[in-house]
Amino acid sequence: MASIHDVAKEAGVSIATVSKVINHYPDVSDKTRKKVKLAIQLLKYQPNVVARGLVKGRSWTVGVLINVPFTNPYVAELLEGIKIALEHSGYDLMRLSTRLDDPSYSFIDHCQSRNLDGVVVFGVEYNHPSLEELLRSEIPAMFVDTALIGKRAGYITTDNEKAVEIAVQHLYDLGHRRIAYISGILGHEISDSRFSGYKKQLELLNIPYEPTYFRLCDYSFEGGSLSMESLLSLQIPPTGVVCTSDMAAFGAIHEIEKQGIAVPQDISVIGFDNTYYAQVFKPALTTINQNTHNIGIRAIENLIKMIEKTNTQPPVLTEPSSLVIRQSTARVKEM
Amino acid sequence: MASIHDVAKEAGVSIATVSKVINHYPDVSDKTRKKVKLAIQLLKYQPNVVARGLVKGRSWTVGVLINVPFTNPYVAELLEGIKIALEHSGYDLMRLSTRLDDPSYSFIDHCQSRNLDGVVVFGVEYNHPSLEELLRSEIPAMFVDTALIGKRAGYITTDNEKAVEIAVQHLYDLGHRRIAYISGILGHEISDSRFSGYKKQLELLNIPYEPTYFRLCDYSFEGGSLSMESLLSLQIPPTGVVCTSDMAAFGAIHEIEKQGIAVPQDISVIGFDNTYYAQVFKPALTTINQNTHNIGIRAIENLIKMIEKTNTQPPVLTEPSSLVIRQSTARVKEM
DNA sequence: CTGAAAGCGCTTACAG
DNA sequence: CTGAAAGCGCTTACAG
Structure with a gap:
C-alpha cells in the first residue's frame, strides 16, 4: 500500500501538498496539482481512512445496535434500507456487539473507542442502562421503534x-x-x-x-x-x-x-x-x-444530518403504513 | 474521553508505562501497575481502538461483503452465525459496500483504506474482477458458497x-x-x-x-x-x-x-x-x-485463524446438511 | 523497572 | 503557492 509519503516523493512535493490535493484545497497551483494526481494514479494511492479519522476525530462509520436476531424479517428490511441510504454517503456500517447484558461491556465505550460518528438502535428495551448513557452523550443516535429522545438522539417509528x-x-x-x-x-x-x-x-x-x-x-x-x-x-x-x-x-x-x-x-x-x-x-x-425499508433510509438520512450539522435538533419522525387486503378477511357471516 | 496522556498524568507515570499496563506487559512493578489501574478506573479510560490500529497496522475489524439483499433468509442465518462467532472474539463486523459494479469502486482499496483484518464474501459472481484482486492479495478471506481459493483465501459450502x-x-x-x-x-x-x-x-x-x-x-x-x-x-x-x-x-x-x-x-x-x-x-x-448458522460460525473461526496465524493454509470446508421430512412427500401412487 | 523518542498515516495552522 | 512542524492516540524498540 502506497502512503502519502510515497506519493509526495513520486511527485516531488511535500506530504502537506499531497494532502491538499486529496482534499480539494484551492491553494495549489494547477501544475502541482497535476503532478500529484499523476503520482496518485501511478501508485494507485488510496488515503487511509483510519489515519485520517484519527486526526479528524471521526471515523466515517455509523454503528448499528440491533438486539434482535438477523432472522427477524423486520430487521432484514430495516438493514436493507440502511444499506441503501449508506451506499453513496461515504459512511460505512459497523455492527455493534449486543453483549448489552454483560456488565463488563459498555456500549458507549465501544462507540467511543471506535470513534463512531453515530448509531442506529433497534430492539433494545426502553429503560436499558446503556441507553440512558447514550441519551446523555454527545453521540448522534436514531432509535427505531423506540420513543426516546436525548441530547443528540431522535427516533422514528411506524405510525x-x-x-x-x-x-x-x-x-x-x-x-x-x-x-x-x-x-x-x-x-x-x-x-x-x-x-x-x-x-x-x-x-x-x-x-x-x-x-x-x-x-x-x-x-x-x-x-x-x-x-x-x-x-x-x-x-x-x-x-x-x-x-x-x-x-x-x-x-x-x-x-x-x-x-x-x-x-x-x-x-x-x-x-x-x-x-x-x-x-x-x-x-x-x-x-x-x-414501510420498514423507508424507516431504515430515513433513520440514516437523519442520523447523517445530525452528524454533519451539529446544531440539528434530534428529529421525531413517523412513517405511514397501509393495509394490504388479501384472503384472510371477509364480510361477517351473521349480521 | 480520557486519553492515555490523562491517565499518565493522573498516575504520575509516562504514557509508555500506561501502555505497558494496558497490554499486560510483565516488566512493570506491582506498585506502578496498581497506580495506573486506579487512574484508568478513575478516568474511565478506554483505549482508542483506531489509534492502536494505526500503529499496529490492524483494525480488529472483519468486513463482510454480501451481494444479496438482507431479506434473503439464507443471508439472515449466515449473519446470525457470523455474529455469534464474533461476539467474544474482540473483532467487530463492518459491512462493505456492494457498489461492485461501479467502476470507480475498488473492493480491495476499500478494505485496505479501512485496514480490515479479513473479509467474508457471499453472493458475488465467481468471476467478478474484484474477486481476482482479492485472491491475489494478502487479505485473509473466506468465501461462502463460492469455491474460490487464493493466496490467503479459502471457502466453505454446504455439501x-x-x-x-x-x-x-x-x-x-x-x-x-x-x-x-x-x-x-x-x-x-x-x-x-x-x-x-x-x-x-x-x-x-x-x-x-x-x-x-x-x-x-x-x-x-x-x-x-x-x-x-x-x-x-x-x-x-x-x-x-x-x-x-x-x-x-x-x-x-x-x-x-x-x-x-x-x-x-x-x-x-x-x-x-x-x-x-x-x-x-x-x-x-x-x-x-x-446448517447456515454453522457455516457462518465456521467461516469466522477460520478467518480469524488465518488472520492470527499468518502461516495458516487457506481452508476448504464443507458443512453437512440433512433432510427434514414433512408433508410434501409421500409414497408414490401408481407402482 | 521506567520513560524519551520515533513512528503509524494522515491534517492543519503557520511561516515564508 | 509551498512545506516544516506539531499533533491525533497509541505502541515499541532502546537507553538508562
Whole structure:
C-alpha cells in the first residue's frame, strides 16, 4: 500500500501538498496539482481512512445496535434500507456487539473507542442502562421503534396507532362488530400505541371496548395460537381479530382451523408486518404493511444530518403504513 | 474521553508505562501497575481502538461483503452465525459496500483504506474482477458458497452434492422412479454440485438420467412455478420433484395444485433451505436443511485463524446438511 | 523497572 | 503557492 509519503516523493512535493490535493484545497497551483494526481494514479494511492479519522476525530462509520436476531424479517428490511441510504454517503456500517447484558461491556465505550460518528438502535428495551448513557452523550443516535429522545438522539417509528385504526375500520366495513385484538407486551412504544389505536377506533365507531377481546402475546406463532385458543373459548367469540404480527396471525389462523372453523368465512384475521410469507400463506394474509425499508433510509438520512450539522435538533419522525387486503378477511357471516 | 496522556498524568507515570499496563506487559512493578489501574478506573479510560490500529497496522475489524439483499433468509442465518462467532472474539463486523459494479469502486482499496483484518464474501459472481484482486492479495478471506481459493483465501459450502443425493434417495425409498430436478442456473459451484448429486444418485439407483426431467430456474417462486408448468405438460410427468430452493418448491406446489393435482398424493416435492416458512406452508415442506448458522460460525473461526496465524493454509470446508421430512412427500401412487 | 523518542498515516495552522 | 512542524492516540524498540 502506497502512503502519502510515497506519493509526495513520486511527485516531488511535500506530504502537506499531497494532502491538499486529496482534499480539494484551492491553494495549489494547477501544475502541482497535476503532478500529484499523476503520482496518485501511478501508485494507485488510496488515503487511509483510519489515519485520517484519527486526526479528524471521526471515523466515517455509523454503528448499528440491533438486539434482535438477523432472522427477524423486520430487521432484514430495516438493514436493507440502511444499506441503501449508506451506499453513496461515504459512511460505512459497523455492527455493534449486543453483549448489552454483560456488565463488563459498555456500549458507549465501544462507540467511543471506535470513534463512531453515530448509531442506529433497534430492539433494545426502553429503560436499558446503556441507553440512558447514550441519551446523555454527545453521540448522534436514531432509535427505531423506540420513543426516546436525548441530547443528540431522535427516533422514528411506524405510525402504529393509525395502522391499527385502519385495520379495525376495515373489519368494521366488512360488518364486524366483535373485533378482538392480540397485542404485543405493553410498556413498549409500539405495543402501547397500537393498543391505543385499537381503543380509539372502537370508540370512534361506537363499539364499547371489551377487555375480554384483548389478549397479550409475544409476537410469535405460538403466542398467536394460544391467544386465539383462549378467544375461541369465550361464550361469544369475536368474528374479527387484529394481530400485532404476521407470525401471531399465522398462529391464530392455525388454531382457528384446528378447531374446524374457517378463515375468513367464519372469522377474519389481520396481521401486522406484511412479511414475505403473508402472501404465500394460505389463506393469503390481510396485513398491515410497514414501510420498514423507508424507516431504515430515513433513520440514516437523519442520523447523517445530525452528524454533519451539529446544531440539528434530534428529529421525531413517523412513517405511514397501509393495509394490504388479501384472503384472510371477509364480510361477517351473521349480521 | 480520557486519553492515555490523562491517565499518565493522573498516575504520575509516562504514557509508555500506561501502555505497558494496558497490554499486560510483565516488566512493570506491582506498585506502578496498581497506580495506573486506579487512574484508568478513575478516568474511565478506554483505549482508542483506531489509534492502536494505526500503529499496529490492524483494525480488529472483519468486513463482510454480501451481494444479496438482507431479506434473503439464507443471508439472515449466515449473519446470525457470523455474529455469534464474533461476539467474544474482540473483532467487530463492518459491512462493505456492494457498489461492485461501479467502476470507480475498488473492493480491495476499500478494505485496505479501512485496514480490515479479513473479509467474508457471499453472493458475488465467481468471476467478478474484484474477486481476482482479492485472491491475489494478502487479505485473509473466506468465501461462502463460492469455491474460490487464493493466496490467503479459502471457502466453505454446504455439501450440496450429498444433499441432493439424499433427497433423491428419499423419493426413491417412497417408490418414485420418475424424479425431476428443478435446478438453479448452472455455472455456480452450488448449482453445479447439486446437479451432480442428482445425476450421481440416479446412476447409483440405476435410473437413467432423463434431460426432460431437468429444469433451470432462478430460485424464485415464479421460477419454480414456471418450471413445474413445463414439467406437467410432459407426456409422462414426474411423480417426484427435487427443487433447488424452498421458494421454487412453493412455486412448484402452487402450480401443481392450480392444475387440480394433489401434493403429496399425486406428486411429491422437496425443497432446499428449510426456511422458516417451510413448516408454516401447507403442505409443510419436506426440504433440505443447510446448517447456515454453522457455516457462518465456521467461516469466522477460520478467518480469524488465518488472520492470527499468518502461516495458516487457506481452508476448504464443507458443512453437512440433512433432510427434514414433512408433508410434501409421500409414497408414490401408481407402482 | 521506567520513560524519551520515533513512528503509524494522515491534517492543519503557520511561516515564508 | 509551498512545506516544516506539531499533533491525533497509541505502541515499541532502546537507553538508562
